[in-house]
Amino acid sequence: MNTLFDKIWDAHVVKTLESGSQVMYIDRHFIHEVTSPQAFAGLEARGLPLFRKEKIVATADHNVPTKNQHLPIQEKLSRHQVDTLIENCDKHGLELYGLGHEYQGIVHVIGPELGITKPGMTIVCGDSHTSTHGAFGCVAFGIGTSQIEQVMATQCLIQPKPKTMRITVDGELQKGVLSKDIILYIISKLTTGGGTGYFVEYAGSAIRSLSMEARMTICNMSIEMGARGGIIAPDDVTFAYIKGRKFAPKDDAYEAAVAHWRTLKSDEDAVFDKEYHFKAEDIEPMLTYGTNPGMGIRISENIPTFAGAENAKNLKKSLNYMALEAGGSLIGKQVNYVFIGSCTNSRIEDLRLVANFVKGKRKADNVNVMVVPGSKQVEAQAKREGLDKILLEAGFELREPGCSACLGMNEDKIPAGEYCVSTSNRNFEGRQGPGARTILASPLTAAATAVAGKIVDVRFLIE
Numbered sequence: 502m503n504t505l506f507d508k509i510w511d512a513h514v515v516k517t518l519e520s521g522s523q524v525m526y527i528d529r530h531f532i533h534e535v536t537s538p539q540a541f542a543g544l545e546a547r548g549l550p551l552f553r554k555e556k557i558v559a560t561a562d563h564n565v566p567t568k569n570q571h572l573p574i575q576e577k578l579s580r581h582q583v584d585t586l587i588e589n590c591d592k593h594g595l596e597l598y599g600l601g602h603e604y605q606g607i608v609h610v611i612g613p614e615l616g617i618t619k620p621g622m623t624i625v626c627g628d629s630h631t632s633t634h635g636a637f638g639c640v641a642f643g644i645g646t647s648q649i650e651q652v653m654a655t656q657c658l659i660q661p662k663p664k665t666m667r668i669t670v671d672g673e674l675q676k677g678v679l680s681k682d683i684i685l686y687i688i689s690k691l692t693t694g695g696g697t698g699y700f701v702e703y704a705g706s707a708i709r710s711l712s713m714e715a716r717m718t719i720c721n722m723s724i725e726m727g728a729r730g731g732i733i734a735p736d737d738v739t740f741a742y743i744k745g746r747k748f749a750p751k752d753d754a755y756e757a758a759v760a761h762w763r764t765l766k767s768d769e770d771a772v773f774d775k776e777y778h779f780k781a782e783d784i785e786p787m788l789t790y791g792t793n794p795g796m797g798i799r800i801s802e803n804i805p806t807f808a809g810a811e812n813a814k815n816l817k818k819s820l821n822y823m824a825l826e827a828g829g830s831l832i833g834k835q836v837n838y839v840f841i842g843s844c845t846n847s848r849i850e851d852l853r854l855v856a857n858f859v860k861g862k863r864k865a866d867n868v869n870v871m872v873v874p875g876s877k878q879v880e881a882q883a884k885r886e887g888l889d890k891i892l893l894e895a896g897f898e899l900r901e902p903g904c905s906a907c908l909g910m911n912e913d914k915i916p917a918g919e920y921c922v923s924t925s926n927r928n929f930e931g932r933q934g935p936g937a938r939t940i941l942a943s944p945l946t947a948a949a950t951a952v953a954g955k956i957v958d959v960r961f962l963i964e
């Protein structure tokens with residue numbers, strides 16, 4: 502009667518401490534330029550080497566420019582961060598998927614696409630959206646700087662075991678509704694604190710019907726409801742995705758791995774600490790109106806009024822920042838910026854969906870559209886498929902890979918006071934740049950907004 506999460510977690514416990522916390526073995530450690538420098542410095546201060554450097558995968562993503570990546574980075578802080586990562590990797594003999602490398606990209610995009618992320622693993626990274634990898638049936642979660650140092654020095658991590666939650670979504674999605682809408686809908690119901698203390702397994706026919714890219718979008722945003730991570734049991738869709746990838750097991754080793762991966766699922770009689778059930782048919786294209794990802798509505802709904810709000814003060818503050826009216830609709834709202842990218846929605850399937858929608862169309866004159874592939878591999882694939890030409894003909898700007906306007910940490914920022922319909926995962930105040938107003942949405946809603954110049958219901962624009 503074990504859950505999938507329990508099975509993977511328990512298989513990685515090295516020791517249980519008196520406090521109840523457990524020492525866990527970590528199979529894979531992803532690092533990037535933002536959270537690794539202090540950990541490397543701490544390691545050096547103690548005179549410790551990397552314990553298992555072959556378990557570390559390094560890339561540059563947060564601080565990289567998405568234009569002219571062949572030139573030196575202009576922004577001083579970004580250049581310093583990336584240079585420090587290069588130095589640290591050189592010093593410790595780590596291979597780095599840095600700027601110019603064919604495998605460079607957002608850490609949560611490159612792991613899966615290179616076949617590094619595999620079912621049954623424990624995976625950590627100094628980044629909260631490490632939950633993305635859970636789509637493959639992994640226990641994957643973000644860690645802080647001192648924990649990065651701990652994993653670098655020991656390949657283990659001390660952790661209290663989270664409780665388990667299962668969220669089941671059954672039924673068939675409406676046309677124009679994507680996995681991004683599923684997760685925004687769930688967070689709007691559970692709120693940003695609804696998952697705190699839990700590790701969430703997603704189940705049900707609507708989840709099973711999703712591609713791996715779409716499953717990654719769901720697990721990616723688990724963290725936005727406070728959960729430690731998200732996980733989906735691996736199945737034939739997972740095995741087919743992994744097969745043939747650069748670091749995936751080959752031939753007999755692949756067959757043996759699949760035989761093991763098939764055992765990775767919750768038992769029929771597994772008991773979860775908490776359960777939620779949703780119907781896929783109830784979900785519409787989703788939009789956020791406020792300043793956290795839980796402040797979301799179905800596109801046909803109006804922004805809540807203060808009278809019905811649980812926390813009217815917060816709602817007022819958020820709507821003030823967003824310059825939106827309580828009780829109003831977002832449909833028809835003029836938007837001057839659209840960002841399609843981030844570790845939530847920058848994979849090849851996202852770019853295909855967007856290109857397919859905009860083919861033969863043109864963006865509205867008032868909108869600036871940035872499409873930022875999640876990795877060099879995604880960028881190359883998009884070019885092979887001619888998606889770059891379709892996007893350029895539609896007036897969409899195709900950038901080079903990186904985190905880009907997901908966060909105001911590099912050169913790609915949304916100007917103060919401007920609205921941006923964004924496929925990223927966070928709409929906090931100033932997340933996309935000081936004063937920027939973020940409306941989270943799916944790639945299809947973002948593409949439709951770019952073409953219309955205002956927010957529209959994409960369900961009425963597709964066959």
Ligand code: SF4
Nearest residue numbers: 630843844904907908
């Ligand atoms: S794309 Fe955004 S959320 Fe994802 S790793 Fe980069 S900064 Fe973090």
